[in-house]
Amino acid sequence: MPDRILVVELLGGLGDLVMALPVVHGLAARFPRAELRVLTHDPGAALLDSDPTVTEVLRAARGAEPEAVAAALDDTDLVVSTTRLHGIPELVAEHGTPGVTDLWRSPPPDEPVSRRYVRILAAEGLLARWYRPPRLHLTAAEVAAADAALPSGVPTVLVPGAGMSVKVWPHWAALCGLLDAPVVAVGPGTPAPELPPTDLRGLAARFAAVGCRGGTVIGGDTGPTRVAAAAGARTVGLFGPTLADRYGLDIPGVSLQGLPGCPHRLPTAITEQVCWWEARCPLAPLPACLVDLSPAAVAAAATRRP
Ligand code: SF4
Structure with a gap:
């Protein structure tokens, strides 16, 4: 041992x-x-x-x-x-x-x-086969403080940013028109009001508070989206260049895949994909897989209750 x-x-x-x-x-x-x-x-x-x-x-x-x-x-x-x-x-x-x-x-x-x-x-004999989905530990005081930064009601939080342009979903504005208020955003890129800046633990605590209120977080295949799911918020992930079967969220998270049949996707070698580093999609001016994910489909996933 x-x-x-x-x-x-x-x-x-x-x-x-x-x-x-x-x-x-x-x-x-x-x-x-x-x-x-x-x-x-x-x-x-x-x-x-x-x-x-x-x-x-x-x-x-x-x-x-x-x-x-x-x-x-x-x-x-x-x-x-x-x-x-x-x-x-x-x-x-x-x-x-x-x-x-x-x-x-x-x-x-x-x-x-x-x-x-x-x-x-x-x-290798080092773990039980029982799988534990990612979970973050936040203190009750952190979550309570973070809750105060949220609008009243059951919020939907948008996470439009992505570290790579190939992961940026182009339909945020249209989605905002389909969601019931209150809708807020982490960072720029949507018409929704932005939450005030905070550090990473503060952000995770906000996501946890969203989860406690029964709200939803929507974001691309990015770190903050995974943080939201691990903090306990119901999370809808938008997957384009990465394959949701390999990179998707654990249930009850929802993983939506755009253009599942793209022949250029390399699920086990994503950094070698033709589109990966420069967001140059051979199929369209913008990443065709993310264009393919419609605002209506995302809104439906966000409002559907498990
Ligand atoms: S080639 Fe285009 S459609 Fe295919 S995964 Fe890359 S960005 Fe998406």
């Missing part, structure tokens, strides 16, 4: 960290007496700060990931890494720490990433 477990999540995206939470919580359940540390980047690291299953959150500075991993390995007797970048598998092998550093082996195109992680670790 390991006494000191290290989870390394240094893929670089907020959504990547959220997708690794089933691993973190699965290890905590499997080894309840062990110290469990998570090494990741800011700002996502803050999301774990109050997590009772995490003994310590370690921060790696961008550009200094190998040094951070090497230092953390000195106090570790089991390591699980979602990340193969930065020479991490080689560092772990050199250090001689037991663990798993390849959670990307032979990924099936239709198996969700988080479930794939858990399945591999279960096969």
Whole structure:
């Protein structure tokens, strides 16, 4: 039985960290007496700060990931890494720490990433097969304070921004015309009033408060959308260049897929897709898959009760 477990999540995206939470919580359940540390980047690291299953959150500075991993390995007797970048598998092998550093082996195109992680670790005897969807821990005080920033009623919160232009849905304005008030937005890009800025924990707490009110969050395949689902809000995810079968949200989240038959989509090698880096879609001036997701379909998904 390991006494000191290290989870390394240094893929670089907020959504990547959220997708690794089933691993973190699965290890905590499997080894309840062990110290469990998570090494990741800011700002996502803050999301774990109050997590009772995490003994310590370690921060790696961008550009200094190998040094951070090497230092953390000195106090570790089991390591699980979602990340193969930065020479991490080689560092772990050199250090001689037991663990798993390849959670990307032979990924099936239709198996969700988080479930794939858990399945591999279960096969290695490190996790039970029981899958726990990503969940964030927020304090009651944080959620209560965040609730005050929301409009009265049952809100719909739009998350129009995306770190990559290939993920930007072009129909936000039309959607606003189809939703009942109150509708608010996180950031610019829609006609809806914007919520005041806050930090990442504050945003997660707002999503949790939306969930408590029975509201809905709508966003693209981005980190904040995954944070909303993990914070407990009913969430509708808009999936275009990524395949919802592999990157979609866990139930009760709803994952809508645009242009499911696009022949250019590479579900297990998305960074090699022709459209990925420059948003150059061979089928249309804008990403045809996201154009294909109609405002009416999104509004229907947002208002449908499970
Ligand atoms: S090629 Fe176009 S339609 Fe296909 S996934 Fe990329 S952006 Fe979407």
